[in-house]
Amino acid sequence: MRNIILTFIIYVCAVLQAYGSQPLDFPSAEGASVGIRIVRISDGKVIADYDSERLLVPASVQKCLTAATAQLSLPVDFRFVTRLAAYGALSADGVLNGYLAIVGGYDPTLGSRFFNKREAFDIWVATELDRLGVKCMNGDVSAIPSDIPEDALSPYWLLEDLEWEYGAGCYPINYRDNSFDSKEGRMADSDPAAVLCDVVTDRLAKEGIAMAMDAEMNYTEVVLPEDLSPIKVWRYFSPDRDDILKVMMHRSDNLYAEAMLRALLLPACDVRDTEVALVRADSAIVVQRDLWKARGIDLSRGRIVDGSGLAPVNRMSARMISDILHSMARSRSYAELFPIAGRDGTVRNFLRRTPLEGRMALKSGSMTGVLCYAGYMLDKDGRPTHSVVIMVNNFTCTSTKVRSAVSTYLNGVLVSR
Missing domain, CATH: 3.50.80.20 (D-Ala-D-Ala carboxypeptidase C, peptidase S13)
Structure with missing residues (x-):
């Protein structure tokens, strides 16, 4: 009986954590869908988690997956x-x-x-x-x-x-x-x-x-x-x-992402000099899914239909992206693909003039009603200390207000760490 009660308490706590008052403060927050997961790299301790299993539209943070898959699948000297x-x-x-x-x-x-x-x-x-x-x-x-x-x-x-x-x-x-x-x-x-x-x-x-x-x-x-x-x-x-991947991540370039997805199939193509290896995105996505399944991450729980994240039908969870980031955290070359918040790329204005400026390597993703960030907090030597994923969907206020709320939240959770 005691075990049953304990199990019930754990279940209730999990539900309250996932569906209780979400931690981001912005207008229309009550109707928004939010997924958060922050994990310490050194020991895997979860620092923050909110509804991280919920499938959400990732927008361009899906490029984190495309970049990781390319680094794991293609040689460092791969060239088109x-x-x-x-x-x-x-x-x-x-x-x-x-x-x-x-x-x-x-x-x-x-x-x-x-x-x-x-x-x-x-x-x-x-x-x-x-x-x-x-x-x-x-x-x-x-x-x-x-x-x-x-x-x-x-x-x-x-x-x-x-x-x-x-x-x-x-x-x-x-x-x-x-x-x-x-x-x-x-x-x-x-x-x-x-x-x-x-x-x-x-x-x-x-x-x-x-x-x-x-x-x-x-x-x-x-x-x-x-x-x-x-x-x-x-x-x-x-x-x-990696030169191509860095441009892809800094500029959030969709063409580069779609080409890198298709590149997964190119090394295996045996064609003559005057033949084209016609490769399909859906076939490359199968290769990508199988690669991550072998690494213990099940992408089939979500829905991935392209390499760039432009399709609004894509679905990933904060937990899924966090697991990918965590698995790649020991790769210095992977973390170096990300722009630095407050300085580079699409996050050059994010976290500027806050204690986290220059301390986070982040990929952003946005479309109507969608704003997401994924990447790492860095130590003074540029090594990842925490993987960070924040996904916000279905908001009706301006993205500026959501961005400000995310900035406030990240500074509150991470500055003292």
């Missing part, structure tokens, strides 16, 4: 590869009687304004053709694949998001962040491969490699001759894995 193939015959006087094919490899950094210090792809193409001795081309510049994969744009993303840069799809050939400037802001480009072909063609003309035939360019019906091998294949490499 875009290939350039020259087809036809090269005459003694430098005329290429054939065409160029750009073979996609899902590189999200190709022409990206966030990696603008490396040699531009179009200049690299012109340089390599010059080294080969090409002075003139009787052909055009084509993209492989010529059609757009059906999952380039997630079916779970909101239609109104697809016109903006943050809703740009992930294609075998990505270029210039799959976006362009307009009066309204950065808009999504639905055919980055065509843009790249145009840019390369213009660059060749500027560098003196003439197009001898004034042929109409066609980006949608590229057919490679089955009996013709390329006379030369070049490889253009992206920056290394």
Whole structure:
């Protein structure tokens, strides 16, 4: 009888903790859904927990999962590869009687304004053709694949998001962040491969490699001759894995996240130099789920449909994200991917002028009615001391007021630790 009573008391305490008055103070807090979990890294002691098993919309803090999976699955020197193939015959006087094919490899950094210090792809193409001795081309510049994969744009993303840069799809050939400037802001480009072909063609003309035939360019019906091998294949490499992940985490870049999710499948693809390994996001998500299941974390309890967190149907719990952070806490390289609150990235204004400024490495996530933070508290040497997850959904006040409440809460719980 005593054991039954004790079990009942423990159950009641758990219910009160999960469903009692939530600890964040902001207007409309009563109707909001909140999940909190703060754990000390050294011994796993739970410092704070509120309804941490509740499944909530994670928004961009889901990128913490994408980054962790990439670090566990891909070698540190992993790089995306875009290939350039020259087809036809090269005459003694430098005329290429054939065409160029750009073979996609899902590189999200190709022409990206966030990696603008490396040699531009179009200049690299012109340089390599010059080294080969090409002075003139009787052909055009084509993209492989010529059609757009059906999952380039997630079916779970909101239609109104697809016109903006943050809703740009992930294609075998990505270029210039799959976006362009307009009066309204950065808009999504639905055919980055065509843009790249145009840019390369213009660059060749500027560098003196003439197009001898004034042929109409066609980006949608590229057919490679089955009996013709390329006379030369070049490889253009992206920056290394963690360089890409750091931009993804600091800028909360959705394209980078979707590409890194698909990258989980690329090392296992056995394709020829002129073939594209078409990989699907849903297949990569299965690989991701299996990896974490083997590490004792069951992602199937939630719902994950993309790599960026843009889909409003994604669901994760604070406990789930906390467990991922805790499992990665010994990896200095993982913690270094996060922007520092009050200084960097999307959290550069968060916790500023508070005792926690500069002491927390955090990823933020937001959409209408959603504000989340996940990451670490750091010691003076930059090592994680606590994993921190705070998720707020379904609020109706301004996000500024929720952000202020989260700041007050974190300072109250962590400053003395």
